[in-house]
Amino acid sequence: MTDIIDSRLQDGMQVCRNGHVITDLLHTYPDRGLSHCDRCGAATLDRCATCGLEIPGAVHVPGLVPVGRAQPPEFCSACGAPFPWSRKTELGMASDPLANLERLLRRLPRVIRQLRSRHGNRPPFQVADERDLEDLLRALLPIYFDDIRPQSRTPGYAPVNRTDFQLKPEGIALTIKRAPSRDCEKQLGEQLQEDVTHYEREGGCKTLVGFIYDPEGFLREPAPLELMWSKPQDRLELRCVIAG
Numbered sequence: 001m002t003d004i005i006d007s008r009l010q011d012g013m014q015v016c017r018n019g020h021v022i023t024d025l026l027h028t029y030p031d032r033g034l035s036h037c038d039r040c041g042a043a044t045l046d047r048c049a050t051c052g053l054e055i056p057g058a059v060h061v062p063g064l065v066p067v068g069r070a071q072p073p074e075f076c077s078a079c080g081a082p083f084p085w086s087r088k089t090e091l092g093m094a095s096d097p098l099a100n101l102e103r104l105l106r107r108l109p110r111v112i113r114q115l116r117s118r119h120g121n122r123p124p125f126q127v128a129d130e131r132d133l134e135d136l137l138r139a140l141l142p143i144y145f146d147d148i149r150p151q152s153r154t155p156g157y158a159p160v161n162r163t164d165f166q167l168k169p170e171g172i173a174l175t176i177k178r179a180p181s182r183d184c185e186k187q188l189g190e191q192l193q194e195d196v197t198h199y200e201r202e203g204g205c206k207t208l209v210g211f212i213y214d215p216e217g218f219l220r221e222p223a224p225l226e227l228m229w230s231k232p233q234d235r236l237e238l239r240c241v242i243a244g
Contacts, residue, residue, distance in 0.1 A: 013057035015072040016042040017099035019085030024057035024070045035227040041106045042099045043230075043239065050081035097170040098207060098239070100144040105211045105241045108136070112215075133176045133213055134163045141165060155198065157191045171206035173199050179214035179244075185225060188212060192229055192238065200235040207237045214244035 012026040016037030022044055023032040036043055047054045053076055074086040084096030115125035127133055134150075141148050149166040151173075165174040175195045177188060192210045199205045210229070212219070219225055222242035229240040 009059050011057040011059070012046055013055040013070065013072060014044050014046045015055060015083070015085065016040060016044045017084040017096050017102075018042045019072055019083075021070070021072055026057060035230060036223070040103070042102055045084075048076040048079065048081055048083070051076060051079040053078040055083075097144070097167065097172065098209075101167075101172065101174070101209060102239070102241055104140060104144065105209070106243045108140070108211075108213070109215065109243050111140070112136070127178075127213065127215070130162060130176055130178055133178065133211075137165065137174070137176065138163075141167075145170070153198070155191070155194055157187075157194060166205070168204070171204070172209060173205045173207070174209045174211060177210065177212045179212055179216065179218040182218050184218055188219075189229060192240065196233050196236065196238055200233065203235075205236050207239055208233075209239045209241060212240065212242045214242055217244060 011024060011028055013024040014022040014026045014033050016022060016039075018037065018040050020037050020039050020042075022034050022037065023029065026033055026046055033046070034044055045055075055072065056077075058070055072083065072085060075082050084099055112125070112127055118124055125136075127136070138148075138150065145167050147168050149168055151164045151166055152161045153164065154161050162175070164176070166172070167174070175192075177191065179188065195210060196208060199208050214222065219242055222244075226240045226242055229238060231238060
C-alpha cells in the first residue's frame with residue numbers, strides 16, 4: 001500500500017474567517033458550502049487571499065465517508081501567508097479586520113436593545129434613522145480600528161447628507177442603511193449599486209460593506225439577500241450584512 005495521496009482525490013475546504021470549518025468536502029458536496037458561517041456569522045473562504053491556492057480538504061475516496069473534519073491550516077502552503085484565523089487579537093477575536101467589522105455589525109442590534117434600559121430616569125437610546133446608527137457606530141468602531149474617517153456625501157437616493165466610514169489602512173468603506181418598509185429589497189439593491197459606483201470612482205477602497213439595520217424584519221429572507229448582494233464588483237468587493 002502506498003503512502004502517497006493522489007492529488008485528484010484531495011477535496012477542498014471552506015472555512016469562515018474565524019476558523020470554523022464549514023466543510024472539507026466542498027467539491028464533492030458543493031451544497032454544503034455557505035456564504036457566511038452558521039455559528040458566528042463571519043464570511044467564508046475556500047482559498048488563500050494572497051495567492052489564490054485552494055485550502056486543502058479531506059481525501060475523498062468513493063464509497064467511504066471521512067469521519068470528523070480536518071483542522072484548517074494556519075498558513076498557506078504555497079506563499080506562507082497567514083489565514084485570518086491564524087492570529088488572535090488581545091480581545092480574542094480574529095485579527096482579520098473584515099471579520100471584526102462583520103462581528104461588530106451583527107452584534108449591533110444587541111447593543112441597541114441593551115441601551116433601551118438605562119439607570120434612573122434617563123431616556124432610552126433609540127435608533128430612529130440612519131443618523132442614530134451613524135452616531136452609534138462612530139462610538140463603537142474605535143474598539144477595533146484606529147484610523148476611522150467619516151465621509152459625508154449625498155447619494156442620489158437620499159435627500160440629505162449621509163455619513164459613511166472609511167477604514168483607510170484596511171481598505172474598507174462602510175455604508176449604513178435602515179430597511180424602510182416591506183418590499184424594499186429592490187430599493188436597497190439599487191442603493192448598494194449606487195454606493196459601489198461611487199467608491200469605484202473614488203478609488204482607494206478594496207471592500208465596500210453595506211450594513212442594513214432591519215429591526216422590524218421587513219426583509220423576510222435576509223440570508224439569501226446577503227448572498228445575492230455580496231459579490232465582487234469591477235474594482236472592489238461588495239459585502240452585505242443584514243441584522244436586526
